[in-house]
Amino acid sequence: MSQAVKSASGGTSSPLASLMPDASKMHRLSALLTLVLLIIGFSLASQSFFSVNNGLTVLLQTSVIGLLGIGLTMVIITGGIDLSVGSVLALSGVASAMVIKAGLPVIPGMTFGVIVGAACGAINGLVVTRLRIPPFVATLGMMLMARGLALQLTGAAPISRLGDAFGVLGNGALFRVVEMQPNGFPKVIFPGIPYPAILLLLVAIAVAYMLRRRQIGRHIYATGSNEEAARLSGVRVDxxxxxxxxxxxxxxxxxxxxxxxxxxxAQPSEGVMYELDAIAAAVIGGASLSGGVGTVSGTLIGAFIIGILRNGLNMAGVSAFIQQIVIGAVVIGAVWIDQIRARQ
Amino acid sequence: MSNTPLVQMIGIEKHFGGVRAVDHVSLDLYPGEVVGVLGHNGAGKSCLMRILAGAMLPNEGEIRVGGKTVTFADPNDAREAGIETIYQTLALADHLDAPSNLFLGRELKTRFGNLDDARMLEESRKVLARLNPNFKNLSDPVSSLSGGQRQVIAIARAIYFDTRVLIMDEPTAALGPSETAMVSDLIRQLRSEGIGILLVSHDMHDVFDLCDRVVVMNKGRLVGAHGIDEVTKDDVLSLIVKGELPADWSARNLEAAQ
Structure with missing residues (x-):
């Protein structure tokens, strides 16, 4: 969908119509409002919630779900689903750690991990398009295979002592100001912007650009909207x-x-059930599981809603079990609201 | 009418399991000619049209475009050969707007390879205005448009590009009287531009009004191919229903010739 075109020509019908956002914008707006209300609510409930340090913690936690959610958004728009992302996350991390442990420098080592992830995705895609296996089943299979492979390769034991350089991506920050105190301990004056958050922002911008301004993005929407029509129009849907x-x-x-x-x-058992958080983020952000609808910005808002819910409930001392109940209810609620709106 | 056919389909066969959907059918189409393709539902006409549109591969047979043998592996191959199709289902992506649908699979791009939405909007506005001057909802998802407007988008998509052969599958089934008249005018105009048109229709009035020839299919076979002035509506009905002309047809035609 051409958002740019939409906003540019919104004024052609009537002044009122140009003020009325369309359905998908409406959904994102309501999700954004929910996010703001959550932040206000948790700030009132716990004093330490609304602080720079906790903000950074949320940012870090959200970046992982956000990255998974953006990838899933593309798949969901085509009308598919990817249940394997949590396991692929573990396998990729383990793969990076193993080659780095074997002596490869950090950057090529991590690149190798990303390529392993892409290869898992390629297998998913080929199973779906060539073997004509429904995405739910194909990626469920990959979920088990990638997890099994990660556990098998490591003997189910974590890989540690990976060196300081391995920790930079996850722990470093841009513009961090640290001052050495006279007592010899460092004092953090400004914690800086964490690298994961910067990475999430860059990926979000790149994918949003791809979906909106590039042919492949248009074809992703068309495929999910009406696969047969897309095929007859010359879109290579596979x-x-x-x-x-x-x-x-x-x-x-x-x-x-x-x-x-x-x-x-590197923990081979990391990321269990992450796919569900990522799917929830996309759906809360307005992506439709029947395809054709979804945006990166919506999914980002969804990821932050889930990140803040988890963090705020933690800070408020709510048990992890209750948290699951709440997030489950939120996902159902978000889809329900979407259904009501679609029927109008 | 020139002597080289735009398209020749020779000995086309398509079977699904034991069912012969298209049974050794040959069909020529000349420039500036409108050929009505008739038959019951399931007679094989849609199947034959899909083969020509590149949406389906035949089991046997040959397709020639401008005298040259071609193989259509997918709809893009057929479209590159200048064969456009308006499907009965319209084949629109409901969540996309009119310009996105019009240019789907053939998007205009800027120098940097980005989608040129501004130019696609402008071009769409031009071609849609030609078909329906009241068409304004260019940036709404097409799911929110009326049946007539959706039909107009499907037609616009088929005639915007360098079209030589147009396959129209029930183009007026979803339309009101004024829109139907518009489509009829359009067909005459395209014919005068030398485009060959295959018109799949159930509407006998449309067929006799617009077509130069009719071909009739019955149970996968081509049972008749006649100039429109050689046959009456009853003759064509007989071909559709029974797969043969009425017994007195040749006698009548002989009289007419004398």
Whole structure:
């Protein structure tokens, strides 16, 4: 959908119509409002919630779900689903750690991990388009295979002692100001902008540009909107789907490297159920599981809603079990509101 | 009418399991000619049209465009050969707006390879205005448009590009009287520009009004191909229903010739 065109020509019908946002903008607006209300609510409930340090914590936690969610958004717009991202995240992180442990420098090592993620995505895409296996089943299979491979390769043991350089991506920050105190301890004057947050922003901008301004993005929407029509119009739907799954796998690989770098340890059991948070982020952000609808900005808002819910409930001392109940209810609520609106 | 056919379909066969959907059918189409393709539902006419549109591969047979043998692996190949199709389902992506649908698969791009939405909007406005001067909702998703407007987009998409052969599958089924008249005018205009048109229709009035020839399919076979002035509506009905002309047809035609 050409958002730029939409806003430019919104004034042609009537002045009132140009003020009325369309359905997908409306959804994002309501999600954004929910986000603001959550922040206000949690700030009142806990004094330490609304602080720079906690803000950075939320940013870090959200960046992993955000990266997974952006990848999933592309797949969901094509009308598919990718249940494997949590496991691919673990396999990619483990793959990076293993080659770095074997002596490869950090940057090529992490690149290798991302390529492993993309390869998992490519297998997903080929199974969906060539073997004609429904995405739910194909990526469920990959979910088990990638997790099994990560556990098998490591003997289910974490890989640690990966060196300081491995931790930079997850723990470093831009513009961090640290002052050495007379007592020899460093004092953080400004914590800086964490690298994961910068990475998330860059990926979000790149993918939003791709979806909105590039042919492949237009074809991703068309494929999910009406696959047969897209095919008859000359869209290579198999190629388009494959692209979406590869991107989802690669972004899961990137998220895996961020997470493992943050822990400075590769955990083969990391990221279990992350796919559900990522799907929830996309759906809360307005992506339709029946395809054709979804935006990067919406998914980002969704990821922050989930990140803040988890963080705020933690800060308010709510148990992890109750948190699951709340997030489950939020996802159902978001889809329900979407359904009501679609029927009008 | 020139002597080289735009398109020749020779001995086309398509079967699904044991069912012969298209059974050894040959069909020529000349420039500036409107050929009505008739038959019951399931007679094989849609299947034959899909083969020519590149949406389906035949099991046997040959397609020639301008005398040269071609193979259409997908709809893009057919469109590159100048064969455009208006499907009965319209084949529109509901969540996209009119320009996105019009240029789907053939998007205009800027120098940097970005989508040129401004130019696509401008071009769409021009071609849509030619078909329907009241068409304004260019940036709404096409799901919110009326049946007639959606039809107009599907037609615009088929005639905007360098079209030589146009396949129209029930182009007026979803339209009101004034829009139907518009489509009829358009067909005459395209014919005068030398475009060959295959018109799949159930509407006998449209067929006799617009077509130069009719071909009739029955159970996958081509049972008749006649100039429009050689047959009456009853003759064509007989071909559709029974797969053969009425017994007195040749006698009548002989009389007419004398």
């Amino acid at each position: 190629h388009t789907k494959l692209y979406a799954y590869v991107m989802s796998g690669a972004l899961a690989g990137l998220a895996g490297n961020v997470l493992m770098s943050r822990l400075v340890t």
